Amino acid sequence: MIDSTIGAASFIIACSHQKSYDCLSRKNDFETAINFASSPEYILLNTSIIILDQAALNQFSLLNWKKACSTAIFIIEHPVDDDECILVPTGILEVFLRSALIKALNHLNIKQQLELSHRDLQHDHEQISRLLDVGQALSAERDHDVLLARILKESRLLACCDAASIFLIDRHAANESHPAPDLVFKLTQNDSIDFHFQEQRFGLDNRSVAGYSALTGEIINLDDVYDLPASSIYQFNASFDQSMNYRTCSMLVIPMRNHQGQVIGVIQFINRKRSISISLSTPDIALRETIGFDQKIIPILQALASQAAVAIENNVLIDRVNLLFDGFVKASVRAIEQRDPTTSGHSFRVAELTCALAETANKCDVGKFQNMHFNNDEMRELRFAALLHDFGKVGVREHILTKAKKLSPEAYGQFIYRIAWEKERISNYYLKQKFLLLKKQQLRSDVEEILTIEEMTKLQRLNDYMQAVAEANEPSLLSEGTFEHLKQIREYIVEDIHGNSRGLIDELEFGALSIKRGSLTTDERLEIESHVSHTIEFLKTIPWTPELSNIPKIAGAHHEKLNGCGYPNGLKNNEIPFGAKIMAVCDIFDALTAKDRPYKAAVPLERALTILQSEVECGHVEPELVTLFTQAKIYQILDIS
Structure with a gap:
């Protein structure tokens, strides 16, 4: 009798050798x-040993026999050029045949x-390769919700389990009243089941299985959650199973x-399953098809959990950095707008309108928008560019930035003083004339x-x-005849207190008051326009990440025109970033409808849309963007009646 290990195996022996067949049949x-x-042709596919006599090899070659069952071990009577065959010479005693068979079976x-x-090694290699692939995928995922879903999906595939959940510890939730x-x-x-899920929060304690593991850092492996040790601190919450007719086992x-x-x-x-394709649709199926988590799978899942932790931590860190950066950008915008309170909120409104128009363009699949799509990074880049588009105003002198009238308050005050001085001089002159005539009794x-x-x-003339x-002095359109006046x-000509002669207004004041529209002189307007160049230069000094690297270019092109008459670089249609074209439409609209400009009244909605259309006709802005802005009523995100 061969050893029990060999005897317990299920083997098939095929004989073409009659003596061997008789021997084995007689005592098997x-x-x-x-x-x-x-x-x-009579060889079964799963035959283990084939005993061939020379007649069989003469009739059919060894190659033909091997084709019938390539995995079998061959016992033959005469030597052949094949090291895998076991040689048993003709007429050998039965004991030697049995010895050859034992050798073959071993x-x-x-x-x-x-x-x-x-x-097993191949399976382990596949698991490790999959683990590496999962790790790379997790480290590359930046969307936090997608990351969590990916972690659970890959975890379930690796563990071959029906369900999985993820719990995160929120240490920022702790405070004095809730430590x-x-x-x-x-x-x-x-x-196996579909259901509505909503994020839930619990105080972190050791009463639940997940809470206990999170607090102690221990791995909890249960074959049946309904059969917990009597000494266990934690309990299984069966409410989900009861409400969904589900059976949680392992x-x-x-x-x-x-x-x-x-x-x-x-x-x-x-619920680890025998096969990932099995649906545990009833408790009975779950009890039948669920198996425990063995010690072999735990290290793999531990490695995945570590990768998931690093990926989640990185994402949380990136989110916090983004939140911090977002806060810095907003704080910078507010600081700049404090220098020019008259345009307070403008940058935020332009950013809101710009993002809304870009998102609407994303959904449009006709015309220029057919191949135009902003991904999440590009939307973020566009939003920051819109928020920072007037950042360069920090380089414009404040009295020009906030200039609401053609004359500065100081210059206008000095003019009023000269009028008052001249009135006083005239009144004194006529008072003296009357006094002299009265003295001479000629009045x-x-x-x-x-x-x-x-x-x-004369006094009325001065009035x-x-x-x-x-x-x-008002920034409105200069009326006819005002220039001559x-x-x-x-x-x-008037005299000051020192006796120096000068006009009621000097050349600079005359030039400022002669401005036909607005409140800025040519030089002052050039300085205001220079804010775009300052914006570009300032934003270039920031070490933007690759996905935000176009912010200076987009923010610096919002005053460019399609026909090349814009500033600062006179860019034409195809040279202007598409994001800047979107921003240009929104910037013009907000400048027209803003209620906080002291130098002009807010333009009614219909009038503003008409002016936008005239900008199209002048070749300044993108026609399809204005059409989309108007038809989609993008302006409704602002409180504009």
Whole structure:
């Protein structure tokens, strides 16, 4: 009798050798099936040993026999050029035949064990390769929700389990009244049932399986959650099973540790299955098809949990950095707008409109928008560019930036003072004239009346001058005849307290008051326009990440025009970034409709849309963007009636 390991195996022996067949059939203690096969066609595919006599080899070559069953071991009577065959000469005693068979069976047993080991190694290699692929995929994922879903999906595939859940520890939730962190039930997946899931928060304690694992850092491996040890601190919450007619059987909870060894959450694996394709649609099926989590799979899932922890930590860190950067950008915009309170909120409104128009363009699949798509990074880049498009105003002198009238408050105040001084001089002059005539007793009533009329005429003239300057000082369109009136005012000579002669307004004041529209002189307008160049230069100094590297280019092109008449670089249509074209439409619209500009009233909605259309006709802005802006009513995100 051969050893029990060999005897227990299921082997098939095929004989073309009658003597061997008779011998084995008469006394078969090998626990094998014995078949007689006179030709290869009678060989079963899973035959283990084939005993061939020379007649069989003469009729059919060894190659033909091997084709019938390539995995079998061959016992032959005469030597052949094949090291794998076992030689048993003709007329050999039965004991030697049995010895050859034992040798063949031992060889087969070793071969099977090697094959099993190879399959195990191949499976381990596949698991490790998959783990590496998963790690790369997780480290590359930046969307936090997608990352969590990917972690659960890959975890379930590796563990071959029906369901899995992920819990994260929120230590920021702790405060004086609630010192313990929260355990946040972030996501769950289940192959067998569909249900609505909503994120939940619990105080972190050791009463639940997940909470216990998160607090202690221990791996919890349960074959049946309904059969917990009496001494266990934690309990299984069966409410989900009861409400969904589900049966949770095996459960494995693995803590996720970051690079510092700190537990940041846990992954809960539920119901390991015999096959991933099985649906545990009823409790009976779950009880029948669910198996426990063996010790072999735990290290693999631990490695995955570690990768998941690092990926989650990185994502959280990136989100916090982004949040911090977002806060810095907003704070910078508010600081810049404090220098120009008249445009407060403009940058935020332009960013809101720009992002809304870009998102609408994303959904449009006609015309220029057909191949135009902003991904998440590009949307973020566009938003920052819109927020920072007027950042360069920090390089513009404040009195020009905030200039609401053509004359500065100081210059206008000095003009009013000169008017008052001249009025006082005129009144004093006529008072002296009347006093001298009175002294000479020559102040008749008719003479006094003439002097009074002259005085009032000159004073009224000064009042008219003051009114004309006040009207010309407004940034509205200069009326006809005002220019000539201003020349008269300039030529009216007055003396200051030092006796120096000068006009009521000087050349600079005359030039400022002569501006036909707006409040800025040519030089002042050039300085205001320079804010775009300052924006480009300032933003270039920031070490933007690759996905935000176009911010200076986009923000610096919002005053460019399609026909090349814009500034600062006179770019034409195809040279202007598409994001800047979107921003240009929104910037013009907000400048027209803003209620906080002291130098102009807000333009009504319909009038603003008409002006936008005129900008299209002048070749300044993208026609399809204006059409989309108007038809989609993008402006409705702002409170504009």
